[in-house]
Amino acid sequence: MRFSVNLSTIFTEVPFLDRFKKAKEAGFQYVECQFPYDYAIEEIEAKLRENKLSMTLINCPAGNWEAGDRGLAVDKKREAEFKMAVEQSIAYAKRLKVERIHCMAGIVPQACLYEEAKKTYIKNMAYAAKKMAEHGLVLLIEPINAIDMPGYFLSSLHDALNIIDEMNLPNVKLQYDFYHVQKMHGDLLSNFQQHLHTIGHVQIADCPGRHEPGTGEIHYGNIFQHIQSSSYAGYVGLEYFPKARSEDSFSWLGSSREGASL
Numbered sequence: 001m002r003f004s005v006n007l008s009t010i011f012t013e014v015p016f017l018d019r020f021k022k023a024k025e026a027g028f029q030y031v032e033c034q035f036p037y038d039y040a041i042e043e044i045e046a047k048l049r050e051n052k053l054s055m056t057l058i059n060c061p062a063g064n065w066e067a068g069d070r071g072l073a074v075d076k077k078r079e080a081e082f083k084m085a086v087e088q089s090i091a092y093a094k095r096l097k098v099e100r101i102h103c104m105a106g107i108v109p110q111a112c113l114y115e116e117a118k119k120t121y122i123k124n125m126a127y128a129a130k131k132m133a134e135h136g137l138v139l140l141i142e143p144i145n146a147i148d149m150p151g152y153f154l155s156s157l158h159d160a161l162n163i164i165d166e167m168n169l170p171n172v173k174l175q176y177d178f179y180h181v182q183k184m185h186g187d188l189l190s191n192f193q194q195h196l197h198t199i200g201h202v203q204i205a206d207c208p209g210r211h212e213p214g215t216g217e218i219h220y221g222n223i224f225q226h227i228q229s230s231s232y233a234g235y236v237g238l239e240y241f242p243k244a245r246s247e248d249s250f251s252w253l254g255s256s257r258e259g260a261s262l
Helices: 016-025 041-050 076-096 114-133 157-167 178-184 188-194 220-229 251-257
Strands: 002-006 030-032 100-102 138-141 172-177 199-204 235-238
Touching: 016 030, 016 041, 030 235, 041 076, 076 100, 076 114, 100 199, 114 138, 114 157, 138 157, 138 199, 157 172, 172 178, 178 188, 178 199, 188 220, 199 220
Parallel strands: 002 030, 002 235, 100 138, 138 172, 172 199, 199 235
Antiparallel strands: none
């Protein structure tokens, strides 16, 4: 397995650009982040190069997060803004040598019917997928649980899979976050195995609390064994919020370090 530490949720004790060094000091080779757009591409490039790190994943810009935006793809009135966000994410991905971009769907606008929102979403995501395919990039769709993010368009794993099937584009894949799937569905291993051919990226956090493995109810020892014995060849993103100091949150790795790339 190749573990990728998420710099948007881990090492938050220090400013973002200092987190790259922290990841290197903790023994990681791979990092990911949610929204790198407050920083110049050159600044991030320099930090990756300086610390000999590879960036595995970024998110497409999701609008004004502080104002409540959680993505733009589902809002018909913001299609032009969404297209600009796609172009910006592609520019960052190309320079930072990132192969996967997660595009958040967004909160369903008030008075918008589900079918109308779905039509807009699929239209926008098809646009994004085709633009990204021109650069060899994978577009990721992630269902996010409705408890943590009420009103989010895509909370069901099965709805996400149906949309991927409907789009039928080779570079559109599922981002399988064990935390969100546990909150909404359970059956973590059977769902993972059943949809393995569709999964383009994996993320982990324990439940409840969204802290590191070993702090909640998910048996990550079994999950890691299952991932290792499966045909999944992608990264395992650590998108959790450390319960205490970030540096102290990796004890769960233990024997998982054996045969793994951090």
